[in-house]
Amino acid sequence: MTLMRNLLMGVMVVPLVVGCATPPPPPAPSPKLVAYAVLLDNADGSAGAITFTDANGTVAVNRSKNAVNLDGATAPYTVDDNTLQKDFGAIIAARPQAPASFLLYFESGGTQLTAESQALIAKIVADAAKRPAADISVIGHTDTEGDANEKLGLQRAQAVSGLIAGAGLKAVETTVTSHGERDLLVKTPDNTAEPENRRVEVTVR
Amino acid sequence: MNPHPLYKLGGSMKSAARMALMATMVFSGAAWGQDAIGYVKTVAGDATVTDGGKAIKAVAGTPVKLNSVMKTGAKGTMGVTFKDNSVMSFGPDTEVTVDEYLYAPAKGDLKFGASMSKGALNVVSGAIAKLKPEAVSLKTPTGTIGVRGTNFAVKIEPQ
Known part of the structure; x- marks a missing residue:
């Protein structure tokens, strides 16, 4: 503090003493930040x-191509297509492919896939093959029938994981987990057979 | 491709032990892959991802972990897909750090906090933003962007 005060005093005093000496330089302006965030369309439009x-507070942006400056809150404004293309065109082109999800369904009580769902195995493997460094999650689910559904969900997920591996899946990582009956697609009471709930969700990223 | 070592043991265990093992597997599912929370999918030019503070040249398949710094060079671009299906892509001379990441929807543990110091970034938010929008944020040098399930882009360029 003392040093600061002396320095400030020095700056103030020097011109008085030497009269027409060069005035102290103005403080350097902080670098201007060109910074904004802009909302874009979702895949579904x-x-x-x-x-x-x-x-200064919070500004909400809820219309496509509307932006807010990040250097002092301003009202949202529209960004033209040329600016978006110049600032973000290359980045949007470099965006990885959106992840894909597949739902496979099972016969009651076990790990037997329905006939329709068996056909998805090859599609999952083909989708993963088109992606650079695909990583996969396999999540097993059950309906509310029976009382060992965490285990059954895991067995279903393991069965699907085995099938896609056997069909030639190439992936950097495959995670296999069970949500049991905790994540029902169709809400039902306990002990209710529901084909829509007997499923494995495979996500290919 | 490479099953979890625990996965191979599954069939040979007695019932009680199997139950315990399952609990471990469900738990370790999130941790498997040495805590990878996402993977680099696309790279052009120079790009790096840090692992334990050490910068590693990014290629398709390079894991991104909690506290990883993702960085591109003057002519680099990179794309990363996270396990909650969030997708980020980076323009040249960009730096983004993952400060917080929790994705355990079965337990309700959801958090995605990142910070961006410079460059250009496109984010397509994923399951965390869908399930718990207030859990997703991107810090910038001048304030914080909150994400409500969406596709957005940020440019930060000192002039």
């Missing part, structure tokens, strides 16, 4: 929303 919060 809808737009979600983003918010920007700083010391």
Whole structure:
């Protein structure tokens, strides 16, 4: 503090003493930040929303191609296509392919896939083959019938994992887990057979 | 491709032990892959991802982990897909760090916090934003962007 005060005093005093000496240089302006966040269309054509919060408050942006500056909250404004293309065209082109999900269904009580779902095995393997460094998650689910559904869900997920591996899946990682009856697609009471709930969800990223 | 070692043991265990093993497997499912939370999918030019503080040249398949710094060079671009299906792509001279990542929907543990110091970034948010929008945020040098399930882009360029 003392040093600071002396320095400040020095700056203030020197011109008085030497009269017409060069005035102290103005403080360097902080570098101007060109910074903004812009909302883009979702894959289905809808737009979600983003918010920007700083010391001045929060600004919400909920229309496609609307932006908010990040250097001092401003009202949202529209960004033209040329600017978007210049600032983000290459990045949007470099975006990895969106992940794909496949639902496979089972006969009651075991790990036997329905006939329709067996045909998906080859599709999953083909989808993964088109992606660079595909990683896969396999999540098993059951209906509410029976009382060992965590185990059954895992057995189903393992069965599917084995089938896609056997069909030549190439992946950097495959995770195999069970949600048992905790994540029902169709809400039912306990002890209810529901084909839609007897499923394995495979996600290919 | 490579089954989890525990996975191979599954069939040979007695019932009680199998139950215990299953619990371990369900738990370790998230941790398997040495805590990879995502993978690099696309790279052009120079790009790196840090692992334990050490920068590694990024190629398709390079894992991204909690606290990884993802960085591109003056002419580099990179794309990363996270396990909650969030997709990020980076323009040249960009730096983004993953500060927080929790994706265990069965337990309700959901969090995705990243910070961006410079460059250009496109984010297509995934399951975490869908299940718990308030759990997703991107810090910038001047404030914080909140994400409500969406596709957005950010540019930060000192001039």
